[in-house]
Amino acid sequence: MVYGRVAVAGPQDCVGATSRQGFAGNAGLPDALPPFGCGATTPAEHLRNVFTKKMGFNDQEIVALSGAHTVGRAFKERSGACPFGYGDASASKHTKSTCKVRKDNADGVGMAGGCPWTKNWLTFDNSYFSRYKDAMADDNLLWFPTDEALHTDPGFKPHFDKYAADQNAFFADYARAHKKLSELGAKFEPQGGVKI
Ligand code: HEM
Structure with missing residues (x-):
């Protein structure tokens, strides 16, 4: 990764902002649920509108980047994309303060609440791909x-299946795609950024 990105002044400075008709309000980030702001009629078309047309990612990179959802969670108070919100009372069964989800098996989930994609949502691995049937059933x-x-989708599926079967392939491709995402369209100070 190259460090030293200059902060943008607002959503108008984000990648793709100049062509983001229909994306107003979220700086061109993807929509979790239809109707899609870009006018796409399928989720696959929406992902390619956002990640390929605006940002230049190919199908393989889109699938790798989506593996970021191995960790983290959604909140009804933030995206509103799920019914689970802040605190134990509104938490999913995987995000209560009594849940054991840390890799070292110690107590604690940080702030309780929200809903994750994976059961072990504090551990970065390939379970988003290998255990997606858990998510579909729960x-x-x-x-x-x-x-x-x-x-x-036929363009995405081969990469999804590959990452489900091969965690090292996922890690290698994720690292490359995340670096590209992180540096895309950014201005760096000093010029060229700080390489560590
Ligand atoms: C593929 C299209 C994507 C969609 C539709 C999507 C949608 C969402 C939504 C709805 C949330 C929940 C936000 C909230 O309620 O707080 C979320 C969270 C998150 N997303 Fe994505 N996202 C996408 C791609 C990405 C990419 C490319 C990355 C990073 C490379 C990413 C990383 C994350 C992480 C880490 C969280 C959890 C944040 C937290 O725990 O506070 N997502 N995403």
């Missing part, structure tokens, strides 16, 4: 139409 795990498209 209404306390997320699986958006855009997640679904990754293992059904």
Whole structure:
């Protein structure tokens, strides 16, 4: 990674902002649920509108980047994309303060609440791909139409299946795609950024 990105002043400075008709309000980030702001009629078309047309990522990179959802969670108070919110009372069964999800098996989930994509949502591995059937079968795990498209669309599916079978391949491709995402369209100070 190259460090030293200059902060943008607002959404108008984000990659793709000049052509983001229909994306107003979220700086061109993808929509979790239809109707899609870009006018796409399928989740796969929406992902390619956002990640390929605006940002220049290919199918393989889109699938790799989506593996970021191995970690983290959604909140009804933030994206509103799920019914689970802040605190134990509104948490999914995987995000309560009593859940054991740390890799070292110690107590604690940080702030309780929200809903994750994977059961072990504090561990970065390939379970988003290898255990997606868990998510499809559990209404306390997320699986958006855009997640679904990754293992059904013919352009995405071979990469999804590869990452499900080969965690090292996922890690290698994820690292390359994340670096590209992180540096895309950014201005660096000093020029060229700081390489560590
Ligand atoms: C493929 C299209 C994508 C869609 C539809 C999508 C959608 C979402 C939504 C709805 C949330 C929940 C936000 C909230 O309620 O707080 C979320 C969280 C998250 N997304 Fe994505 N996202 C996408 C791609 C990505 C990419 C490319 C990355 C990074 C490379 C990423 C990383 C994350 C992470 C780490 C979280 C958890 C944040 C937290 O725990 O606070 N997502 N995403």
